[in-house]
Amino acid sequence: MTPATKLLRGGVRAYQLTLSSVLGGQCRFYPSCSAYAMEALAVHGAMRGSALAARRILRCHPWNPGGIDPVPPPPHHDEMKQNG
Numbered sequence: 001m002t003p004a005t006k007l008l009r010g011g012v013r014a015y016q017l018t019l020s021s022v023l024g025g026q027c028r029f030y031p032s033c034s035a036y037a038m039e040a041l042a043v044h045g046a047m048r049g050s051a052l053a054a055r056r057i058l059r060c061h062p063w064n065p066g067g068i069d070p071v072p073p074p075p076h077h078d079e080m081k082q083n084g
Contacts, residue, residue, distance in 0.1 A: 028066025
């Protein structure tokens with residue numbers, strides 16, 4: 001895990017331990033947006049994980065029904081070679 005990923009995960013964890021408990025469990029998705037961010041950062045790294053987390057947070061609003069929304073799996077090595 002890169003230092004940037006560790007730093008970002010530390011920020012999310014700080015949010016979970018402070019603001020999340022004050023605001024309560026209001027996320028309309030499963031897993032919660034902060035749990036999603038932690039997993040996305042762990043699986044995809046700082047850049048892609050941050051983008052996935054930001055996209056998820058932008059969809060978390062009263063007009064979105066929410067639901068089950070797992071972190072996508074990382075691309076396979078062969079797919080990366082074809083697309084990259």
